[in-house]
Amino acid sequence: MYQDKQDNREIIVSTSIAAIHWNGNWAFACDFYKNDLTDARIPGEQCGGRCAATSGCTHFTWTTYNGGTCWMKHGHARKENAFSTGDRSMVCGVVEQRSTDRAMYGVHTTRHGATEHGACALPASDYAVVNPVALGNIESLKNLKFRPELCGHVLNVDCGHGSLDIIVTNSNLGGGLDLYGSTWDKLTNHKPPGITSCKRNIGLLNTNGRIVVKATIDGRSGVHHGDNSYYAFTHGPIYDYKKVIFAFEDGGTHSVFLRDCVKQRNQQTWR
Structure with a gap:
């Protein structure tokens, strides 16, 4: 009035x-x-x-x-x-x-060369996932730390070569943005990754009671982490023709070639 x-x-x-x-x-x-x-x-x-x-x-x-x-x-x-x-x-x-709308800078990003399937249940029959990313949980991600409800959300990312809408399809716990190969190439204009080493967790199971106490590749020992039977190798690249030598508690050894692994999604096993 x-x-x-x-x-x-x-x-x-x-x-x-x-x-x-x-x-x-x-x-x-x-x-x-x-x-x-x-x-x-x-x-x-x-x-x-x-x-x-x-x-x-x-x-x-x-x-x-x-x-x-x-x-x-x-x-x-x-x-x-x-x-x-x-x-x-x-x-x-x-x-x-949404929390995903806030801009962030300086987020650690890695290139993931693996196949582009993920842990999120996305309706693939309804739309095509063309730019996937695995979302991490490091502190610099703040409100973008991975949680299940962020699966399927679209993020706008710019690495200095133009922005790109990417969809969260997986988790990268312990890291930042884990860009799959095709997404990395689009965002960085095919820039090579700054770190070329990777981690492989390798273990020998079902050894008829013999206890594995050490694993080596090229004379370098793997590091045993956590409550499991795997040894982590962080030097690289580690090619499939490399031999892994496992040492047992009784002094014996057993060797296998990485190429003899049978790939099953994100795990590999020896026959």
């Missing part, structure tokens, strides 16, 4: 603004001013998802224009910034701000 007193006259102007009834992060009969980013001719029920998957899109409006158009918008916007249109054929909404 607005009052203005001039020459002893009182002018009263009242306005009535229709309430917007929100269904979570979207509502009917509403719109946002300006800040158009891009648009797409898609059904209304797909507009919010398209916005969430579009880099820079923070809010959206869908109208029946041209058979159905999703108007994706950028910039900071909240539900309070929407205005009522009275047209219930229109839909507007905001992309809920």
